[in-house]
Amino acid sequence: MVRDALDAVPDEFIDQLENVAISVEDYPDRDDLIAVGLDPETDFDDLLGLYVGYPKIDQGHWDLVMPDKISIYRHALCDHASDLEDLATQVKKTVLHELGHYFGLSDERLGELGWH
Numbered sequence: 001m002v003r004d005a006l007d008a009v010p011d012e013f014i015d016q017l018e019n020v021a022i023s024v025e026d027y028p029d030r031d032d033l034i035a036v037g038l039d040p041e042t043d044f045d046d047l048l049g050l051y052v053g054y055p056k057i058d059q060g061h062w063d064l065v066m067p068d069k070i071s072i073y074r075h076a077l078c079d080h081a082s083d084l085e086d087l088a089t090q091v092k093k094t095v096l097h098e099l100g101h102y103f104g105l106s107d108e109r110l111g112e113l114g115w116h
Contacts, residue, residue, distance in 0.1 A: 049098045068102060
C-alpha cells in the first residue's frame with residue numbers, strides 16, 4: 001500500500017526526492033513518541049507516520065550525510081482503519097503528509113491540502 005501511495009505522487013515531486021529512506025515499521029520507538037509529545041505507554045498506536053530529517057527547503061549541498069527518514073507505522077494505521085479501503089486511504093494520506101514535511105510544508109498547509 002505504501003508503494004501504491006508513492007505511485008500516486010506526481011513525478012515532479014518524486015523526481016525531487018533525494019537522500020530520504022521510506023520504511024514501514026510495526027510501531028514507533030519510545031524516543032520518537034517522546035520527541036513528538038506522545039506518551040510511549042499509552043499513545044504508541046497514535047502516531048501513523050513520522051518524518052525525521054531536514055526539510056528539502058532547508059537543505060544545502062551536503063556530502064556524506066545520513067538520509068532523512070520517513071517511517072510509516074503499520075499497526076497504528078491498521079488500528080485506525082475500518083476496512084481495507086479505509087486502510088489504503090489512510091496509508092496514502094500518511095505518506096503524503098510525511099512527504100509534505102520532507103518538502104517543508106507546515107501542518108496548517110498540509111491540512112489545507114487534505115493531507116493532515
